[in-house]
Amino acid sequence: MKKKKGAQKIVFKSEKDFPLMPMSIGSMLFNKTGAWRNIKPVINLEKCIQCGICWKFCPDVAIFIEKEWPVIDYEYCKGCGLCAEECPTKCIAMVEEEK
Amino acid sequence: MKKEKKMKLSLPEVELMNSGHMACQGCGATLAMRFALKALGQKVALCIPACCWSVIDGPFPYSSLDVPIFHCAFETAAVSASGVKAGLEMVGDKETTVVAWAGDGGTFDIGIQALSGVAERNDDIIYICYDNEAYMNTGIQRSSATPYGAWTTTTPVKHFKNRPKKDMEAIMAAHRIPYIATASIGYPEDLVKKVKKAKEIKGTKFLHIFAPCPPGWKSQPEDTIKLARMAVQNAIFPLYEIEWGEKYTLNIKLKEKKPINDYLKIQGRFRHLTKKEIVFIQEEVDKKWERLLLCVNGSK
Ligand SMILES: Cc1ncc(C[n+]2csc(CCOP(=O)(O)OP(=O)(O)O)c2C)c(N)n1
Ligand code: SF4
Numbered sequence A: 001m002k003k004k005k006g007a008q009k010i011v012f013k014s015e016k017d018f019p020l021m022p023m024s025i026g027s028m029l030f031n032k033t034g035a036w037r038n039i040k041p042v043i044n045l046e047k048c049i050q051c052g053i054c055w056k057f058c059p060d061v062a063i064f065i066e067k068e069w070p071v072i073d074y075e076y077c078k079g080c081g082l083c084a085e086e087c088p089t090k091c092i093a094m095v096e097e098e099k
Numbered sequence B: 001m002k003k004e005k006k007m008k009l010s011l012p013e014v015e016l017m018n019s020g021h022m023a024c025q026g027c028g029a030t031l032a033m034r035f036a037l038k039a040l041g042q043k044v045a046l047c048i049p050a051c052c053w054s055v056i057d058g059p060f061p062y063s064s065l066d067v068p069i070f071h072c073a074f075e076t077a078a079v080s081a082s083g084v085k086a087g088l089e090m091v092g093d094k095e096t097t098v099v100a101w102a103g104d105g106g107t108f109d110i111g112i113q114a115l116s117g118v119a120e121r122n123d124d125i126i127y128i129c130y131d132n133e134a135y136m137n138t139g140i141q142r143s144s145a146t147p148y149g150a151w152t153t154t155t156p157v158k159h160f161k162n163r164p165k166k167d168m169e170a171i172m173a174a175h176r177i178p179y180i181a182t183a184s185i186g187y188p189e190d191l192v193k194k195v196k197k198a199k200e201i202k203g204t205k206f207l208h209i210f211a212p213c214p215p216g217w218k219s220q221p222e223d224t225i226k227l228a229r230m231a232v233q234n235a236i237f238p239l240y241e242i243e244w245g246e247k248y249t250l251n252i253k254l255k256e257k258k259p260i261n262d263y264l265k266i267q268g269r270f271r272h273l274t275k276k277e278i279v280f281i282q283e284e285v286d287k288k289w290e291r292l293l294l295c296v297n298g299s300k
């Protein structure tokens, strides 16, 4: 539930670097999907009841729990708004992303 | 921050799906995978045929899952999984759970013969179909899981789909396999329980997970969970289990079955429907629900 470490992009310098089979050798964590976002979720912790529902329903695993509180990972959050919609106390606001 | 308390999470903490994947905003199929992996744990191998999930996972040489995936041909999910299972057994691995993970097109249509063969032999795999009710990966074409009335690119508004969704559970029940269950991303605790249960059973297990798709359903990404929950509450997608093709159990009982209108209203794919057509759909849902209750009550 902690944030996972980011990964490197893989660059093949020549064909010889290729694995023998077409297999995965790296993690998509290099792909910072936060760049897809138009609106961003902001949590007002004053109203948060620590229910974990936002963590549960994030399709992008972009909410982690730090010292018993939800934290949004803006590196990956795509801004779908599910967390804000499902939060029982409505303490997550979706705000315009500043560009 | 005023209060300090321990957070109580209703799902396992293990996270085998990672951020950085390629799914659209608010993708239901992605949540289905995240929840299923929480139940399956690390000792699992997946066989994924052509479907959104072969894209979501990421292009070569990357993956967004921390478990092995075998990307197989569109029609071969079930039989690839039994092959992987047989291979693992030959090298002495009896613990790894092998899971076929396919879309509705790959299950209800093109993969049905391979699945039927696997189920008839009762091969020891879990087959999971995440159902977004069309061929989404290739641009929203109708499948036999698309519901009556829906718009897709191959069933345009003037010729919307005029056949009911195929009853896949009934087809699987006719194979007399040990375990069949429907699940929904709107009820993750129930979903996790069912995947865990399937993991402990030997033989063919079939799970059907309801997974809304915002671009394909023309719905808002933030409504994905709401839609999944509504479909259970209005009995469009009831949650139940079938053991050995005979014993039916209803998992989410409905005190009051909600009308389907609100569910249809927030999806662009149903926007063209007239009052008359909606009444017809409601009647069909009611009939199907009554049939299910007969099966459930008959198994007691
Ligand atoms: C034999 C074959 N026919 C057609 C295709 C093209 N194709 C790839 S994915 C796909 C749609 C899959 O639909 P579904 O199984 O419902 O999964 P979804 O994309 O909706 O997640 C199609 C038609 C293919 N890859 N192989
Ligand atoms: S907006 Fe969507 S992607 Fe971002 S944290 Fe909330 S649920 Fe996750």
Ligand code: SF4
Residues within 6 Å of the ligand: A043, A047, A048, A049, A050, A051, A052, A053, A054, A055, A070, A086, A087, A088, A089, A090, A091, A092
């Ligand atoms: S859903 Fe809302 S109340 Fe619950 S933990 Fe998240 S922010 Fe807090």
Ligand code: SF4
Residues within 6 Å of the ligand: B022, B023, B024, B025, B026, B027, B028, B029, B030, B052, B056, B132, B136, B137, B212, B213, B214, B215, B216
């Ligand atoms: S098209 Fe639908 S199922 Fe496919 S990735 Fe996008 S939201 Fe998910």
Ligand SMILES: [Mg+2]
Residues within 6 Å of the ligand: B103, B104, B105, B131, B132, B133, B134, B135, B136
């Ligand atoms: Mg599909």
